[in-house]
Amino acid sequence: MGVIALELSAGQQPLQAALRPQQAGALAERLGRDLAALVPQIGDLDLCLAAAHFDPAEALRPGWPLHRRLLELLQRAPGGKQGARLIAFGADELGDVPLPFQADDELRGGALRVLPFLLSGEPAAVAAVGERLEEILLETGMAQADTALLAQQAFGAQVEHARYMTVHDLAAMMAMQYQNTGLEALWPVIETALLAPEEESWLDAPPEPLLRYAGGQAHIALFEPAAWRLRYAPTVVGDDKLDRAYQYFQARQQQLAAVLEAHGIPVTFAHCPGKADPRQSLQS
Incomplete structure (x- = not known):
């Protein structure tokens, strides 16, 4: 599983949400050529491209839904026993984008857009190629x-850089980006949802909101003012200061919830009354 990552010039947004068949096929051909130059064995595998751009968070969701959809379409495509195939999915001849490749409107506007691609074939061959790509693709x-020029012209946006990444490379890049924007405490929760969704993960590090990931969703502790003060602001004096701090805390909760939901992780808020142990409220 990989992506073509397009870094756009500041303020630029693509005019096209997805490419029509001829352009999509041309971009897939350039993708295959570029990757085969790095790892020649890729020429023996099926290569399937979604010629539609998404926010990175849409590509980093539990169960990898964009890549899973590519695999489903690839499995239904003809020619499966006739050698390696190069297949691209995007808009139809009229420019209409099918539902599986319609990006989330609420996540548009970022400077980085990604196009998912998938390599498929004999498991041993895929594993060998995947291992090699993990070693070299980031560098x-x-x-x-x-290829970059074709993407720029086809999508109608100024592209500063175009590069290929595995989904693990993309995850590592996003982890660094979240660290630079003050969201590093949340990344282990997202990483658990991506790589070990059956496991449990906690964000329990005041002054951050209390959060538990389990069962495929995130549960955020919703504190009453008195319970919040007991845990987060026992030494703060003055009603104005307390009100501002509490409002900031609530805004932080909403920010974390929005990031989790962008990654396809459902969020629920668990009421934590009085002096009760808030961890128990999140486990009930």
Whole structure:
């Protein structure tokens, strides 16, 4: 599982949500050529591209839904026993984008957009190619100039850089980005949902909100003012200061919830009354 990552110029947004068949096929051909130059064995595998752009969070969701959809479409495509195939999905001839490749409107506007691609074939061959890509793609995965130019012209947006990443490379990049924007405490929860969704993960590090991931969803502790003060502001004096701090805390809860939901992780708020142990409220 990988992506073409398009870094757009500041303020730029693509004019096209997805490419029509001819452009999508041309981009898939350039993708295959560029990847095969790095790992020649890729030429023996099926390569399937979604010629539609998404926010990185949409590609980093539990169960990898964009890549799973590519696999489903690939399995239904003809020619499965006739050698390696190069297949692209995008808009139809009229420019209409099918539902599986319609990006979330609420997540548009970012400077980085990604196009998912999938390599498929004999498990041993896929594993070998995947291992090699994990080793080299982050350092050597810059798209060729004509590939970047094609993407720029086809989508209608100024592209500063175009590069190839595995989904693990993308996750590592997002972890670094979250660290730079003050969201590093939340990343282990997202990582658990992506890589070990059956496991449990806690964010229990005041002054951050209390949060538990389990059972495929995140539960955030919803404190009454008195319970919040007991846990987060026992030494703060003055009603104005307490009100501002409590409002900031509530805004932080909403921010974390929005990030989790962008990654496809459902969020519920658990009421935590009085002096009760809030961890128990999240486990009930």
